[in-house]
Amino acid sequence: MSDSPKRLTVEEYADLPDDGTWNELINGEIVRFPFPDFRHGLVCGHVLGEFGNNVRTDRLGYACANTGVITSRNPDSVRGADLAFWLRDRVLKPIPQGYFEPPPDIVVEVKSRFDEWPVWSAKIAAFRACGVKIVTAIDPALRQAVHYRVGQPEKVVDASGTLDYTDVLPGLLVTMEMILSRQ
Numbered sequence: 001m002s003d004s005p006k007r008l009t010v011e012e013y014a015d016l017p018d019d020g021t022w023n024e025l026i027n028g029e030i031v032r033f034p035f036p037d038f039r040h041g042l043v044c045g046h047v048l049g050e051f052g053n054n055v056r057t058d059r060l061g062y063a064c065a066n067t068g069v070i071t072s073r074n075p076d077s078v079r080g081a082d083l084a085f086w087l088r089d090r091v092l093k094p095i096p097q098g099y100f101e102p103p104p105d106i107v108v109e110v111k112s113r114f115d116e117w118p119v120w121s122a123k124i125a126a127f128r129a130c131g132v133k134i135v136t137a138i139d140p141a142l143r144q145a146v147h148y149r150v151g152q153p154e155k156v157v158d159a160s161g162t163l164d165y166t167d168v169l170p171g172l173l174v175t176m177e178m179i180l181s182r183q
Contacts (some may be wrong), residue, residue, distance in 0.1 A: 005029065010076045014068075014098045024068075028075035036112040043110045043140050043179055044082045050174045051085060051108075060169060061087040061105070068099045069107065071126040079126055083108040087168070103130045105168045111139045124148070136163055143180055 007028025008016075016030075023032045036044075044065065051063040063085045068078040084104035092100060107127045111120055120137075127135045128148055138145040143159040149167075157163055159180055165172040 007075050010070055010073070010078055010099055013076070013078055022080075024080050025076060025078040027072070027077055034112075034114040036110075037114065039140050040082075040110050040112040043138060046179045046181065047083050047108050047110070047138070047174070050178065051083060051169075051172070054169055054172045055085070059088065061085055062091055062095075067104075069103060069127065069130070069132075070099050070101050071103070071130040077126060079123055081107045081127070082110045085169070103127075103132050105132070106134045106136075106165060107132045108136045108138065111137070111141070113141065133168055134165060138179065140180060143176070145176060145179075 008025060008030070009028070010025065013025040013030070021032045022035050023030050025031075048063060048065050055061055055063045063083060064081075065083055067081050067084045069081045069084055071077045071079045078099055081104065083106075085106040086104050090102060090105070109120075109124060109127070124135060124137045124146075131150075133150050135148040136145050137148070145157045145161075145163060147155045147157055147163055149155075157176055159176050161176050163174045163176065163179075165174065
């Protein structure tokens with residue numbers, strides 16, 4: 001008889017009652033995290049604002065905040081993306097409840113002061129491995145981001161640089177200055 005806990009599936013995780021904690025499903029196990037801090041929320045709000053303005057105007061897709069993304073199956077993982085963007089033609093109609101596949105086209109992840117580097121790096125790697133086209137990892141404390149694109153080397157963008165999303169969202173260039181302002 002095994003002492004290891006039963007691993008949950010995405011569907012079982014989605015059916016759990018909200019216990020008021022910030023958590024993710026990682027390799028079938030629930031992992032709890034502290035709620036992000038104020039600076040994290042401020043930077044996430046700025047990023048969502050930049051995406052939201054572009055997406056609403058052109059109706060190209062769906063920008064979602066704090067959204068569960070299925071990053072693996074067997075064992076199952078659902079990681080929380082600070083911002084996830086899906087192109088309109090990749091989203092089922094009607095919009096489904098719960099988590100759905102395929103992975104988003106873009107994920108932006110903002111490091112909170114509570115995020116430990118090995119755990120945060122593994123989360124970024126999970127988004128990349130599941131097929132997200134562009135993953136941006138922003139570290140407000142370092143005032144920089146690392147921009148990952150499928151098939152291209154990673155690009156470090158400093159506080160005076162620009163994040164380019166034009167290959168997925170035409171015209172969307174986001175300045176780090178705008179994201180990091182007032183923090």
